[in-house]
Amino acid sequence: MENGSNSAENPLLNESEKVEEPKRAYKTQVCGNDGELRYFGIECSRSGKRIKKSEVNPLKPSLSTKIGCKARVRATLQKDGRFMLTTVNLDHNHDLIPTDSRHFAMNKKILTPMKRRLEINDQVGIGVSRNYHSMVVEAGGYESLTFDERDARNYIDRARKLRLGEGDSDALQKYFLRMHSQNSSFYYMIDVDTDFRIRNLFWADAMSRAAYKEFGDVVSFDTTYLTNKYDMPFALFVGVNHHGQSILLGCGQLSSEDIDIFVWLFKSWLNCMSDHHPKAIITDQCKAMQNAIEIVFPNTRHRWCLWHIMKKIPEKLKGYSQYESMKMDLQNAVYDTFTKDEFEMK
Incomplete structure (x- = not known):
């Protein structure tokens, strides 16, 4: 420079x-x-x-x-x-x-020994607040630590999401290997952290990969269906076939919902589908998803899920005296119009 x-x-x-x-x-x-x-x-x-x-x-x-x-x-x-x-x-x-x-984000850092201690104490049932304050006393004051209690709490939350039960990791990998041996078109990806703990998963069977070749123009992606006992979001790629039926195009288990993890999942799914980009993708109004889509699917049309939009009608309009008639007019415009001009007119 x-x-x-x-x-x-x-x-x-x-x-x-x-x-x-x-x-x-x-x-x-x-x-x-x-x-x-x-x-x-x-x-x-x-x-x-x-x-x-x-x-x-x-x-x-x-x-x-x-x-x-x-x-x-x-x-x-x-x-x-x-x-x-x-x-x-x-x-x-x-x-x-x-x-x-030390309060600036650029200077906040939890060193590896501190991470180990936070996790060990958490596993034996020591609360985050007590855990953090013991470190403050040992360090000689708050100004001697490069992180605060909120940082420690956020780290423990993430560590808990990454922590699988005893034997779960081996069982999961054996299952994927068995499925792949039965059908070589079964595809899976496992993302691990620096300690080789499973962080994120993606998998798709042969039927999902074949279905995407025929019905992959428009894909719906959602992480709101359920979470498992590890509090990890379950992500689904879903399409629609020529009978109007939903078809599964891939699954993911995520440690959290941030941009980097969505980028990893989208790239894994795209690699599974032979790098064939969908023409359109539908998601909820998640900013992290939107940013990840712009990175991985730059030429794909991104639209928000209609259900997520319509469920906000009561929240935004219920305070008005003519709420019921306004709701009916909106639903009529959304569900009972078939052309863009007709929709705009209503």
């Missing part, structure tokens, strides 16, 4: 130097028409000045963190594909509190 100012005095370009004082910052970026990042800037959250409003009561002044701080870094993409730093100002006009850096 090149520097438009004095690179010799710029600590950002010297990896041996570390800025000890944390700086809470705002980030801005600009992309071109091709989606490529062209410009980015990072500035202190206390930059700018408070905008005074005439209607503000002078007897009740509002507090503001905006004090015109000039600390910022800006960079622009050059023709050679590298970013040039056009602005580098590391001087703040206010005091900084280095000990607060």
Whole structure:
């Protein structure tokens, strides 16, 4: 990376130097028409000045963190594909509190020995709060730990979801191997964590793979059917055949519902189906699913499930005096129209 100012005095370009004082910052970026990042800037959250409003009561002044701080870094993409730093100002006009850096997400980390201890104590029935506070005492205070109680609780929640009962992992793998030996078209994928514990699963039998070749234009994906005793979401890929019947196109067992796991599941399913993308996919209004679909199925039309949309009618409209008639009109427009123009008119 090149520097438009004095690179010799710029600590950002010297990896041996570390800025000890944390700086809470705002980030801005600009992309071109091709989606490529062209410009980015990072500035202190206390930059700018408070905008005074005439209607503000002078007897009740509002507090503001905006004090015109000039600390910022800006960079622009050059023709050679590298970013040039056009602005580098590391001087703040206010005091900084280095000990607060442990609250920033970028500095939060649970080290492996701490993870082991959290899990072991959880398995013997020690609560998260008691578990965490014992670590605080040993470390010599909250500021000596790189995570807080909420981080510990979130980690235990994830660890519980990954933890299978004794013998379950072996039984599961033996089942998959037996099914594959009976029919080589049986497909399965097992995702494990760094300790080789099963985290996510995907499988599809020969009938599902054959059905997708014939009825794979539109696929419905849902994780709301049920959860098992391990509190792991059960995900289904479902299609519709020429008789209007639902057909199973693959199954997944997930440790959680975040973007990375959905990406793994979608890629596993796509690989199983010979990399043949569906023309459309229907899901509920889950942001993580939406982001994963944009990554794995960029050319597939993504639509929200009609049932999930319609079930919100009471929530959104029940407070109106003409709720019943409005509900009937909406249902009529949705279920009793067959063309786009007719739907738009109603």
